[in-house]
Amino acid sequence: DQQVKQNSPSLSVQEGRISILNCDYTNSMFDYFLWYKKYPAEGPTFLISISSIKDKNEDGRFTVFLNKSAKHLSLHIVPSQPGDSAVYFCAAGMGTDKLIFGTGTRLQVFP
Amino acid sequence: DAGITQSPRHKVTETGTPVTLRCHQTENHRYMYWYRQDPGHGLRLIHYSYGVKDTDKGEVSDGYSVSRSKTEDFLLTLESATSSQTSVYFCAIRPTARSYNEQFFGPGTRLTVL
Numbered sequence: 001d002q003q004v005k006q007n008s009p010s011l012s013v014q015e016g017r018i019s020i021l022n023c024d025y026t027n028s029m030f031d032y033f034l035w036y037k038k039y040p041a042e043g044p045t046f047l048i049s050i051s052s053i054k055d056k057n058e059d060g061r062f063t064v065f066l067n068k069s070a071k072h073l074s075l076h077i078v079p080s081q082p083g084d085s086a087v088y089f090c091a092a093g094m095g096t097d098k099l100i101f102g103t104g105t106r107l108q109v110f111p
Numbered sequence: 112d113a114g115i116t117q118s119p120r121h122k123v124t125e126t127g128t129p130v131t132l133r134c135h136q137t138e139n140h141r142y143m144y145w146y147r148q149d150p151g152h153g154l155r156l157i158h159y160s161y162g163v164k165d166t167d168k169g170e171v172s173d174g175y176s177v178s179r180s181k182t183e184d185f186l187l188t189l190e191s192a193t194s195s196q197t198s199v200y201f202c203a204i205r206p207t208a209r210s211y212n213e214q215f216f217g218p219g220t221r222l223t224v225l
Contacts, residue, residue, distance in 0.1 A: 041219070043115075046215060049211040096212055098169065099214060103151060
């Protein structure tokens with residue numbers, strides 16, 4: 001039973017345009033959600049988080065939107081840059097001990 | 112840089128042999144985690160620790176054991192490696208001051224079991 005799902009394994013976006021990465025979840029008890037970025041041969045890097053009591057959080061070019069009624073969150077990257085090409089994981093948690101990760105979406109930003 | 116190192120970074124071993132992976136942190140964080148990353152599965156939690164000698168199982172703990180005798184070191188052991196344990200293993204720490212269980216990852220260990 002996969003509680004956090006990223007249904008798009010890959011996404012290709014032109015440089016300068018918006019990248020939208022999506023994530024769905026099934027457990028309405030999650031308290032918070034996070035996005036990570038991962039380059040090949042490196043560990044995942046924390047990008048941005050959002051509490052379940054908010055519907056938007058912004059940090060520079062990165063914005064995360066949360067739609068609790070739809071159990072859906074998305075990460076918007078504007079404008080997209082070639083250095084954003086990576087695998088993006090969403091994760092969800094409740095309490096303080098564990099995170100549950102999605103399967104990842106590979107983003108390619110082309111010139 | 113969260114001050115996390117993993118050793119070895121790469122290992123090739125044979126089925127049935129024991130393997131120990133080491134995670135070392137320099138900042139005395141209480142929480143440490145072991146994950147494996149596989150295509151189509153994302154990151155899955157194997158075991159985690161919330162203090163010296165305090166550990167608990169994650170979702171894919173079968174075939175793995177852990178030990179934490181010092182705050183800075185968290186060891187993952189495959190008692191008898193199998194080909195299904197070929198994977199990339201990541202260690203992570205969670206600073207207690209963070210709001211939402213933000214975890215910070217080491218560089219990973221690529222393990223191949225032949």
